[in-house]
């Protein structure tokens with residue numbers, strides 16, 4: 420699903436009105452009507468007091484229409500006109516006149532001199548002050564209002580976006596943003612919903628299809644996408660009936676060191692469950708018997724050392740290699756990694772300590788040059804850093820938008836795919852950004868990343884392009900975690916459980 424910028428949304432909006440031969444007011448009426456239908460299903464207590472906060476723009480226009488519909492249906496509504504300017508958009512003005520004529524709700528004006536309303540646990544607040552039009556700090560009294568609301572026990576439904584949220588930047592340190600329980604957003608998801616900087620204000624998100632032009636939407640080029648089931652289905656390649664294990668590739672997992680052997684076993688198991696034809700494992704020899712015990716399907720590659728990975732020749736052609744899990748940061752690991760990066764002639768997934776070693780050997784002042792691993796990270800490799808590893812690779816960022824730019828720069832510089840793992844992982848290739856929609860906090864448990872690496876390596880070996888393997892694998896991994904959590908709770912979820920739900924996860928792609 421495309422994620423659009425404010426200017427693209429405005430374009431889509433006006434194109435749709437022309438295409439459908441409706442006025443902008445009629446579109447607002449439709450959007451507000453659909454938002455109201457959703458609000459209605461959530462109104463359960465007759466004692467609930469509804470407070471609509473409406474700004475003077477089109478977001479406020481939505482709010483005034485919603486207030487009108489609520490009052491029509493007999494709800495008590497207090498409407499606060501948050502008048503930070505004396506001008507109103509024409510559609511807002513039209514809705515205000517209609518609301519006044521209806522004479523069923525209490526309308527009060529709030530300006531910077533007004534006493535701000537109280538919010539209690541009985542209140543349902545509908546925040547329609549600013550939508551996607553916010554382009555500078557909210558006026559101080561609106562920020563005070565947001566802080567007062569956020570400090571109360573009232574419920575809040577935000578229309579389109581929480582007031583105070585920017586689509587293209589994080590809030591300043593002292594800037595207030597309305598905390599939402601529910602966001603009813605129009606037509607397309609908005610990027611900040613998925614970024615850690617806004618995590619404190621984003622509640623449940625419901626995307627409302629307001630019937631904007633599908634034709635125009637398909638024409639608008641967007642480099643930002645939310646990876647949902649329909650996108651994942653497009654990437655998935657069904658298995659031909661007449662096929663054999665050679666059809667699905669030979670994956671190799673290279674990982675482990677003295678005390679970190681379980682992670683490679685986990686990752687190999689994940690790979691074997693990805694649909695791959697064969698999985699071979701190169702690991703310290705002291706882990707060999709454990710691997711065969713836990714994963715008899717896997718094949719072992721001889722390894723010269725008991726404790727560290729080596730750069731032993733495989734003796735066959737690998738279709739994909741996943742490297743780095745549990746290798747540690749010793750000289751032995753560094754030298755084996757260097758050798759593998761140099762000789763690998765198949766796509767790679769690079770994870771964990773391999774990333775730390777690479778980060779250490781990027782010249783800090785001039786990230787253009789790799790020193791020890793000089794230019795050796797093969798192009799189109801998938802790098803899967805968690806936030807700590809990412810920081811070591813690309814440097815520090817002041818906010819999520821700067822982080823995204825650093826990742827894009829890094830991806831361009833080394834021509835690699837960066838899968839930045841997080842609550843909503845971001846898969847970035849050059850300027851293209853894929854935001855994952857699956858996953859849950861039950862996956863914040865040791866080994867979940869190892870499972871992802873195995874899955875990605877398996878998909879790569881099956882012939883998916885690096886970008887498609889990364890995007891599809893990221894989605895399937897989170898989906899398996901979600902399905903597992905549904906059955907067994909987030910708390911008791913372990914990384915091994917994620918693998919057990921790969922089957923159900925793949926089934927969703929075929930449904």
Ligand SMILES: NC(=O)C1=CN([C@@H]2O[C@H](COP(=O)(O)OP(=O)(O)OC[C@H]3O[C@@H](n4cnc5c(N)ncnc54)[C@H](O)[C@@H]3O)[C@@H](O)[C@H]2O)[C@@H](O)CC1
Pocket residue numbers: 428429431432446447450474475476477478479480481503508548549550551552553554555556557558578579580605606631
């Ligand atoms: N795009 C769409 O498809 C639709 C949009 N609609 C609504 O329209 C909203 C966008 O409306 P607007 O473009 O009128 O913008 P807003 O209602 O978000 O903001 C109003 C105006 O305030 C001004 N402004 C921005 N930051 C300010 C600040 N810090 N202090 C003072 N003034 C500031 C801007 O000029 C802006 O246009 C959407 O979020 C949505 O709620 C809906 O009515 C239906 C359809």
Ligand SMILES: Nc1ncnc2c1ncn2[C@@H]1O[C@H](COP(=O)(O)OP(=O)(O)O)[C@@H](O)[C@H]1O
Pocket residue numbers: 805840841842843844857858859860861862863864865866867868869870871896
């Ligand atoms: N709160 C969360 N919501 C969704 N996914 C999460 C959450 N926390 C972690 N994950 C996912 O779990 C995995 C954790 O990876 P990582 O930190 O490398 O784990 P490990 O190193 O223990 O294997 C990533 O894919 C990440 O996206």
Ligand SMILES: [K+]
Pocket residue numbers: 478546547548549550577578579580581582
């Ligand atoms: K809003």
